Amino acid sequence: MTIHAEHPFLEPPDRRRALRRLRGRWPAGVSVWTAHGRRPVGLTISSMLIADGDPGGVVGLVDPDSELMDAITDTGGFTVSVLARGHDRLADAFAGLTPAPGGPFTLGTWQEHEYGPWLVGSIAALSVRVDETSAVSGWSRLVAGTISEVLSPLDETAEPLAHLRGRYGTVDTD
Secondary structure, eight states: OOOOSSOTTOOOGGGSOHHHHHHHTSOEEOEEEEEESSSEEEEEEOSEEEEOSSSOEEEEEEOTTSHHHHHHHHHSEEEEEEOBTTOHHHHHHHTTSSOOTTOGGGSSEEEOOTTOOEEETSSEEEEEEEEEOOOEETTEEEEEEEEEEEEEOOOTTSOBOEEETTEEEOOOOO
């Protein structure tokens, strides 16, 4: 058996799209968005902004063909769990990149909420009421919502999980 340093089906660097390469070099925080469909569903989301305000807001890009998009559209709400260092495997499981026997919700401890489960031990968790899901951006749907509730207080000591060039790490601020 051969162990590959890179994904074996990844396009060679000279054939990758310029925007894809740029996006891969743009550091992004990592979160898991969840909602209730026929069952709880979730997806790793790195294309996300949190807007401060009263009330605050969340904007993110979601795969339009995902079960999460269906659940968000049907229920009108979702939760956001902001991931910390050590949540790499969980992020990959919700992205569909790593197997999770029994499903990705078996990884970590989840607290139930009407909009969807949230991860206990995340940096923070939010419940969000959907405002807009119809805008298209690239191959994604732009989902905008109003933060209804902060479900877990911000853990000031945790290091946020970041994604850069296909790898997880943290942002060094020194």
